[in-house]
Amino acid sequence: MQTKINNVIEHRTVRCFRNFRESEIIESVASEIRVALIYNGVSHTVMMASPADLECFAIGFTLSERIVDKVTEIKSIDVEPNDKGVLIYIEITNRCFMALKDQRRNMAGRTGCGLCGVAQLEHAVKPTIRVKNNKIFNINLLPNVLEQLPRVQTMFNITGATHAAMSLSERGDIISSYEDIGRHIALDKLIGSYSKNKSITPTAILLTSRASFEMVQKSASANIEIIFAISAATSLAIELAEKSNITLVGFCRNNRATIYTHPHRITSEKLNTLDIMEPGRKQAY
Structure with a gap:
C-alpha cells in the first residue's frame, strides 16, 4: 500500500508578537522525508529531502555523483513511498554497479553539507571535469x-x-x-x-x-x-x-x-x- 506524501503540511502553532502578544494559527511547513537510494538491490544512502520530483532527483544524483557516466546507464527507477519515507530502487548497468561497490559511501542524513559522512577524505574530491566553453x-x-x-x-x-x-x-x-x-x-x-x-x-x-x-x-x-x-x-x-x-x-x-x-x-x-x-x-x- 502506497502512502501519499504532501510537499506542504499544516501545523498548529503559536505566533508571538511584540510585547508578548500571542496568537494561535495554522502554519504551512515544508515536508521533510527520508529518501533511501537503493542501487541494484543494495542500499546506498539515505537523504532528507522534499517529496516532490523524486525520479528527477534519483537521475540527477546518480549522474552528479558519477555513479553512472550517462543517463542511458540507468536502466530503471521505481519510487515506492511507505509509512517511513520513500524507497527509490535504481537499476544501473553491471559495470557501473561494480564500480559503485568499490567506492561505497555512507552519507546517511545529509541535508546541508555535501561532504558529511564520506568514509574516506580522498573520496570527497572526485577527479576534476573541465566543462565546455560554448555559453555566454x-x-x-x-x-x-x-x-x-x-x-x-x-x-x-x-x-x-x-x-x-x-x-x-x-x-x-x-x-x-x-x-x-x-x-x-x-x-x-x-x-x-x-x-x-x-x-x-x-x-x-x-x-x-x-x-x-x-x-x-x-x-x-x-x-x-x-x-x-x-x-x-x-x-x-x-x-x-x-x-x-x-x-x-x-x-x-x-x-x-x-x-x-x-x-x-x-x-x-x-x-x-x-x-x-x-x-x-x-x-x-
Missing part, C-alpha cells in the same frame, strides 16, 4: 531573472523553508525550476530533469543559496558552464570552479554580482529595444 550570458538580463523568482518558488512562498535551482536561457528566461529543503538536492532534481528529457544543457543555472564545493562539483558533472548564486561562494567552490573552467558568480542581488572565475562568459552588452520593452526586463548593470 548578458549580465544585464539578470535583474529580469531575479524578478521571476517569486513566480517559480511556490514552496518557498508558502513555507519559507526551501531552496531552488533553476535553468536559464540565453535570453534571461527561467526554463525550469526545482525546489527542495536541501540546496544540493534541488540541483540534482534540475540536472535529472533535463538529462531525463534529453534537452539541451541550459546557458546558465541560478541557485538561491550559497555556492559550495559540492554544488560546483555537481555542475561540472552535468557540463554546466555558468553558475549564478544568490549568496556567496566558498573558497573550495572558487578553487574547483577555476579548475573546472566554470564561470562562478555570487551575490546576485540588489543590482550587483561578483564574478569569481572565468569572467569571459559574462558580457554587459546594452539590451536592444525589444528586450527593454518586454514586461519585467530592465537594464540595471
Whole structure:
C-alpha cells in the first residue's frame, strides 16, 4: 500500500508578537522525508529531502555523483513511498554497479553539507571535469531573472523553508525550476530533469543559496558552464570552479554580482529595444 506524501503540511502553532502578544494559527511547513537510494538491490544512502520530483532527483544524483557516466546507464527507477519515507530502487548497468561497490559511501542524513559522512577524505574530491566553453550570458538580463523568482518558488512562498535551482536561457528566461529543503538536492532534481528529457544543457543555472564545493562539483558533472548564486561562494567552490573552467558568480542581488572565475562568459552588452520593452526586463548593470 502506497502512502501519499504532501510537499506542504499544516501545523498548529503559536505566533508571538511584540510585547508578548500571542496568537494561535495554522502554519504551512515544508515536508521533510527520508529518501533511501537503493542501487541494484543494495542500499546506498539515505537523504532528507522534499517529496516532490523524486525520479528527477534519483537521475540527477546518480549522474552528479558519477555513479553512472550517462543517463542511458540507468536502466530503471521505481519510487515506492511507505509509512517511513520513500524507497527509490535504481537499476544501473553491471559495470557501473561494480564500480559503485568499490567506492561505497555512507552519507546517511545529509541535508546541508555535501561532504558529511564520506568514509574516506580522498573520496570527497572526485577527479576534476573541465566543462565546455560554448555559453555566454548578458549580465544585464539578470535583474529580469531575479524578478521571476517569486513566480517559480511556490514552496518557498508558502513555507519559507526551501531552496531552488533553476535553468536559464540565453535570453534571461527561467526554463525550469526545482525546489527542495536541501540546496544540493534541488540541483540534482534540475540536472535529472533535463538529462531525463534529453534537452539541451541550459546557458546558465541560478541557485538561491550559497555556492559550495559540492554544488560546483555537481555542475561540472552535468557540463554546466555558468553558475549564478544568490549568496556567496566558498573558497573550495572558487578553487574547483577555476579548475573546472566554470564561470562562478555570487551575490546576485540588489543590482550587483561578483564574478569569481572565468569572467569571459559574462558580457554587459546594452539590451536592444525589444528586450527593454518586454514586461519585467530592465537594464540595471
